[in-house]
Amino acid sequence: MGSEHIVSSFDNDLAELNHMVARLGGLAEQQFAAAVEALETRNTSNIDAIVEADKQLDKLEFELNERAIEVIARRSPMAKDLRRIIVALRVAGNLERIGDYAKNIAKRSRVIIEHEKSLGDNVSIARIAGLTQQMINQVLDAYATGDAELAMDVWDRDMDVDQLHTSIFREVLEQIGADSERVSAGSQLLFVAKNIERIGDYATGIAEQIYFVKHGEFPSQTRPKADDSSSSAIDQS
Amino acid sequence: MTDRGPQKNDPIRAARQAQRLKKRYRKERRFRAFGMSAVLLATGILAFLMTSIVYTSIPAFTHHNLTLDVTIIAEEVDILRDDQGLVTNVDANWLGFVRTALRDSFPEVTSRRDKRDLYKLLSIGAPDAVRDAVQADPNLIGQTIQVRLPLSDDIDLVMKGLIDRNLPETDRLVSDRELAWLDKFIAEQRVSENFAIQLFANGDSREPEMAGLKGALMGSLLTMLVTLLISFPLGVLAAVYLQEMAPKNRLTQIIEVNINNLAAVPSIVFGLLGLAVFISFFQLPRSAPLVGGMVLALMTLPTIIIATRASLASVPPSIRQAAMGVGASRLQVIMHHVLPLAMPGILTGTIIGLAQAAGETAPLLMIGMMAFIVDTPTDVTSKATVLPAQIYMWANNPERAFVARTSAGIVVLLSFLLLVNGLAIYFRKRFEKRW
């Protein structure tokens, strides 16, 4: 990316960090996809494997942290190099948390699957999950190529995710209100939806970092937020 | 030299390398041997030269004297007193007293020719010894005193063994009769060998035993003084100007080239210049240290200028920049920093130049400092000669006794140069600063 350093091992260091981020990203993507699939296909057989695989993510993030600190100590990076390394650290942190949420989704899915024979509103979950997966995929591509425009596209779409989340929140509340048997599965679903929305937020965070690497400052507009779930309530009449 | 292939060529290459190494060491040893032998040869020749000169000069430093009883007859002495009654001058026929003493030693000598031969035993400077004794202590008038009288040069040579007694009389410079008288004096223990103070106390003389270096020494000193006073300031200032202040253009280059050429001009040309300009045109006195000094100064100037410029150039630019950075003007940079640091080199150049000048004779020949001058010069305008000139003149003198004196003169000249060198090195060390 960009012109080469005179000291080639510096280039190697930076490339290595990028690879680690890419691996971390791939893993997080996988975890998320597996968790969503388990929920949609009502298949609990992979859930233990998902939980176990999270440890790999944590380890990888730890290694990346160490590597990044080494590079800073040795190379005294300036300007774009400095931004890249700091961003790699932050992105790794974000990806690790995405992995954590994916693990959490998987765990909660087990409860949902065991308590609900049918969930008619899976479609909404599928939609929000799909959107978010797309965001992650796109933002990882943007990171690999340094494409700030692609990143900002992801940034814009977070609003859709938020809106979706708000409507799911309301739906589930109504469903619980209509049938109190659904409260266990329903409350877990609320959490799952929230997790997915948070994953979207982290993907957006990564997009902001990508923008920062390229331009040296963060996007000046405030992030458009459309999540009104915190102020959502239903009439209980 | 990287190892290309695997072990295949190694033993061959190693052997070749070992051979080359041995050759290199041999070459080094040979080179060192050449260097050593060159040094040894040079020092050997120098040592030989020095030893032979010193050896030949030894006889000149002592002189044989005869102690006689001389009667100072009061009535024949004229005493001059000053206002306070102190004796200022005594005047008498000292020669007569001396001759009387001689006749008294050998009463049997009566004929005029014999008496003349008897008188020849002593140096013509003998009466002066008596006069000096009486002048020193006027109370001696009227008494018979023992005076040490210098013997003639030939007798002195006989005593030193440089005239062979065993040669037949016709080949000898000294007759048998003179030898007989001498032997009698020796038997009476009246003959002594003393340090030849005349060598340093007297000016030049026709008589070898009376000839001394005092005049030449003074002349050399005065001439050197004039040379130093003229060439040092002029040379240093010219060099400072050329090196530090002159614009680097064609004119400066031409001046530099000409100065370098001046150093190669034969010295006699400077003498001719001195004759034509200083003596004929400016009407300065001939044979004077002033003119000699001026001529030698012209000769020394290029040496000093070149040495000073080299010294100035060797002062590191960092010092100049530091001084300029603090706001020193160009003159301050030169005076406060560059010159003091360049002093050791400048003084070295001056020593070399002066040492060369001290040994110069050809130019001084032209301005008349090769004349026979008896009196010691008192100032830079009085007539004088210089040491190398004096040595040359003595070397040309046929008298036997002058041989040793010539070598003695050389020894004195070399000592003089060593002294000047030593002084200058002392001053250089005092100025030397580490940076």
Place this chain on the structure above:
Amino acid sequence: MGWPFTSANVLRKDGKMSSQEENIKIRTSGVTVHYGAAQALHGIDLDIRANEVTALIGPSGCGKSTFLRCINRMNDVIEDCHFGGKIEIDGEDIYSGEIDVVELRARVGMVFQKPNPFPKSIYDNVAYGPRIHGLASSKDELDHMVETSLRRAGLWQEVHDRLHTSGSGLSGGQQQRLCIARTIAVDPNVVLMDEPCSALDPIATAIIEELIEELRSQYTIVIVTHSMQQAARVSQRTAYFHLGHLVEHGDTDRIFTNPANKQTEAYISGKIG
């Protein structure tokens, strides 16, 4: 005076306007230097602010030292060196005929790459400047000036008991501090430093960097350095030179985190080209 009178580069990239308090100490306009036929500097416009450290960085031969030497007219003594353009210090054109170069160099001091104390005693080294400029009227005053300078240079503690020993007997770092003391003894306004630490070990370098920070309050400092880390550490403003051109200049923080010019970016990141 409104903003048209301050130079355009003062309008910063973050949109902030420079305030009137940031007074310009040295203003250079269109500075060009030729060594014979070769041009070393191409039209440099750079403002140096008072009581700030301005760092000049760039690869070897880029003209930063040449530019520095223009400010105290040390280039005057180099044969065949021609200056063009204008340099004003406190509003005065220093290349005008009325300026006395000697007096200028007392106002604008210089510290060189290799420590070059005079081969004199420590005392005489520091006292030389005041002496030739007649700044002290008595021996006591001179002693006081010497002590003050040595204190300000952080050297007093180490040498106060051996002021009359040779300056060359000190270590490299101490010698450089002695040179700094010598420079500030004549009470300059501006101190120019040409790679002052390149001949020193890291600890001596750190001591001098600390000293530069302390001196900033009283002097305007312009420092040429090969080390970008040093420029980042000590300066408030940085100017990047390349092949005799001023490529970029601005606040040090911005230059080193987000330079505007690709060339600057490449240089400070250690990239080819």
